[in-house]
Amino acid sequence: MNTPMDPRRLFDLSGRVALVTGAGRGIGARTAAVLAGRGARVAVNDLSLDRARTVAKSVGDAGDDAIAVTADVTDLASVTSMVQEVVERLGPVDILVNNAGVPASGFAMKEFTATERQDWDPYISINVYGVLNCTHSVVGSMVERGWGRVITIISDSARAGERLMAAYAASKAAAAGFSRALAKEVGRAGVTCNCISLGWVPHDAVDLGSDDVKHALRNYAVKRPGRPDDVAAAAVWLASTEASWVTGQTVPVNGGYVMT
Numbered sequence: 001m002n003t004p005m006d007p008r009r010l011f012d013l014s015g016r017v018a019l020v021t022g023a024g025r026g027i028g029a030r031t032a033a034v035l036a037g038r039g040a041r042v043a044v045n046d047l048s049l050d051r052a053r054t055v056a057k058s059v060g061d062a063g064d065d066a067i068a069v070t071a072d073v074t075d076l077a078s079v080t081s082m083v084q085e086v087v088e089r090l091g092p093v094d095i096l097v098n099n100a101g102v103p104a105s106g107f108a109m110k111e112f113t114a115t116e117r118q119d120w121d122p123y124i125s126i127n128v129y130g131v132l133n134c135t136h137s138v139v140g141s142m143v144e145r146g147w148g149r150v151i152t153i154i155s156d157s158a159r160a161g162e163r164l165m166a167a168y169a170a171s172k173a174a175a176a177g178f179s180r181a182l183a184k185e186v187g188r189a190g191v192t193c194n195c196i197s198l199g200w201v202p203h204d205a206v207d208l209g210s211d212d213v214k215h216a217l218r219n220y221a222v223k224r225p226g227r228p229d230d231v232a233a234a235a236v237w238l239a240s241t242e243a244s245w246v247t248g249q250t251v252p253v254n255g256g257y258v259m260t
């Protein structure tokens with residue numbers, strides 16, 4: 001018989017090792033800090049080692065445990081060597097947050113007919129290959145050890161459809177399909193794979209133009225844009241032992257924009 005959970009230790013991540021990609025700023029930075037605050041030892045990845053170091057230092061200054069690691073998630077060799085470093089310094093990765101991604105506004109916001117192959121590549125490279133590379137580098141060990149969490153950040157634009165974001169939507173929908181398929185392969189080993197689907201989450205590095213603010217306020221049931229904390233809280237839940245029966249799902253953190 002299962003021991004009932006202790007509500008005073010709910011969502012405790014002590015003893016877990018987490019890797020958060022693209023965590024040098026924004027949503028990833030906050031998610032890394034909050035996972036560490038719940039007790040995980042966190043590897044803060046970013047393409048920019050300086051940014052990763054700044055985040056890891058502020059986590060350390062708050063009394064929690066984090067290291068900075070760099071890798072380009074689009075490059076499997078770079079990811080493999082980063083994961084080796086994490087294993088050596090912290091131990092095997094229990095929780096992967098696939099957060100690194102190109103925001104829709106990162107590249108061309110154009111009608112699809114006005115885009116070219118070169119406009120699509122960054123989305124597919126980072127939002128699809130990045131997720132596959134990082135997941136492949138850690139999930140075998142999770143299966144062997146009988147516990148793991150793979151959490152991938154996607155976007156409501158992949159679920160609702162948004163103008164000027166077709167290639168971005170394609171990349172995020174691909175990541176969601178990957179997550180569901182993998183969930184069926186690894187669930188029996190105690191590894192869960194879920195996505196968090198976001199509405200607009202402005203932060204220091206991703207500004208919302210006034211048109212986007214109006215759009216958010218018109219379409220969201222909760223009349224504010226998202227905050228990195230909204231995302232981090234969902235990640236803590238999905239990363240926890242208590243979420244062990246939740247897999248293959250997409251959890252919307254979107255102010256009630258898309259409701260299915």
Ligand SMILES: NC(=O)c1ccc[n+]([C@@H]2O[C@H](COP(=O)([O-])OP(=O)(O)OC[C@H]3O[C@@H](n4cnc5c(N)ncnc54)[C@H](O)[C@@H]3O)[C@@H](O)[C@H]2O)c1
Nearest residue numbers: 022024025026027046047072073099100101155198200201
């Ligand atoms: N902010 C939003 O409104 C919003 C909405 C929907 C989905 N998302 C998704 O949430 C995630 C985080 O968004 P954000 O707004 O914090 O992004 P951001 O652009 O502010 O930060 C992304 C970080 O990832 C890093 N990065 C980029 N390419 C990388 C690579 N190849 N390897 C390693 N690191 C890399 C960047 O250096 C940056 O620090 C992304 O997947 C994004 O698509 C964001």
